[in-house]
Amino acid sequence: MARKRKTRTHLKDQSAQEAKSDSVPKSFIIKHGQVGSSLTQLVRDMRKVMEPNTASRLKERNRNKLKDFLTMGPALKVTHIMAFTLTPVAPSLRIVKLSDGPTLSFRIERYSLMKDVLNTARRARSVGMEYLSPPLLVLASFPPPSPTTPPHLPLLMKSFQSLFPPLAPQTISLSSARRVVLLSYNAESGTVDFRHYIIKIKPYGVSRRVRKVLEGTHASKNTSGVLDLGNEKDVADFLLRARGMPGPDGYESASSAESEAGDDGNAVDLAGDYVGRNNKRGQRRAVRLEEVGPRMELRLIKITEGVPGREGAVMYHEFVKKSKKEIVAQKAEHAAKEKLRKQRREEQERNVQRKKAEASKKDKTRQAENDDEDEEEDEEEEEPDVSQSEGEDDDDGEDDGIGHWDDDENISDTDEEDGMDDSEPEESSEDEAPPPKRSKTRRK
Helix, strand or coil: CCCCCCCCHHHCCHHHHHHHHHHCCCEEEEECCCCCHHHHHHHHHHHHHCCCCECCCCCCCCCCCHHHHHHHCHHHCCCEEEEEEECCCCEEEEEEECCCCCEEEEEEEEEECHHHHHHHCCCCCCCCCHHHCCCEEEEECCCCCCCCCCCHHHHHHHHHHCCCCCCCCCCCCHHHCCEEEEEEEECCCCEEEEEEEEEEEEECCCCHHHHHHHHCCCCCCCCCCCCCCCCCCCHHHHHHECCCCCCHHHECCHHHHHHHHCCHHHEEECCCCCCCCCCCCCCEEEEEEEECCCEEEEEEEEEEEEECCEEEEEEEECCCCCCHHHHHHHHHHHHHHHHHHHHHHHHHHHHHHHHHHHHHHHHHHHHHHHHHHHHHHHHHHHHHHHHHHHHHHHCCCCCCCCCCCCCCCCCCHHHHHHHHHCCCCCCCCCCCCCCCCCCCCCCC
16 A cells, blocks of 8 residues: 655745735834833733734833834834834824834824723623734725825825735635724814724624524623523513513513614625624624724824934924925935935945955965965974984094994994894994804813
8 A cells, every 4th residue: 555645734835925924014012211101001002903913022121222123123024113102292103114214203192091991891801812813904084185185194094004914805804804993084183093993793683682692692690601591481571671671561662672783784794704603604794893992192293204313304294384495405405414324334335345355365464474384384394304414424523432334344244143143233343353252161
């Protein structure tokens, strides 16, 4: 039997997923400077809103500067930075588009935290799985582009749109649409209202009590998961009795029961399966939006080119108005600054290249000197043998007690035999005769 071939399922469409993740905007939401506990909690709430494409557990230190995040952001593929700070006038928010700008500065006129909004709700709500998918962005009451439209409003709309992933109705999964971020423009006050909602799907065409039976909901004290009808004599008492009206005369009419079911304006036919009980494709359901916070009322103060620390011209200012001549002079001044910055950068790069060339040249020179020294050391190691042999040739006239070798001397056979027999050979001269051999006699 042939062995089944193993397939790597975790590598399928990996390149497509990486390309998709690169196109999704990612953000840092930080606070800088001395801020209070309320503004710190607002930063946490905004991180909750921007999940999952934000650093939810980012921790700032007192020594961290805004420049640190501007430098670190592009390396981590972060596209936006939302920085909250506290000024003497009011809290402020800056939205920075990395890495070339623009930078939008807002003043937070009023705000409410997420816990405050949930405390005012009639029903307590626990955090579920809604934050695993990004929210849907809805822009309301913004004027359409026209010659009479203020030029900063289209840029403001595009800046808000770039904070969230683009919406593709043909490819989006219906079950991933769980939250809504609403940005509403108030033309009279010139402010932008920020709201955050969770989408709720409920049965349509039935009253609240019938919906409880269909959904299987129960009172908060009951933990069995079954609707408690122990105090009712008949199911009609639960379904048709008006609130706070005991007895048979307290039944509500069919028209009032239908009024609780909702109108046709909130009813939709589901285009696909949705989260929740019996929310199947083709079912008619009522759509509700439940606000979970936070709330903010933002006033646009200024729009500048570039990022903080490298800001360019001021594109819009709420309080400072300039004439055409002042705008032209400002543009010329920023162009000159940019030209000077470019020249300094080019000069710095040239200096770096020059220093690198000098360092490499010094390294080559040092390497060549080391090679020459190694060659000289090798030559010195070979020279002592030659000098020693020359010294031996020069000391021909001196007698060191051992004698010297005479190239003209003839060696006899007797001398060779004596040299082989004796353990310590001695050199003999021509004047000395070899000693006589002793004869060995045996004593009888």
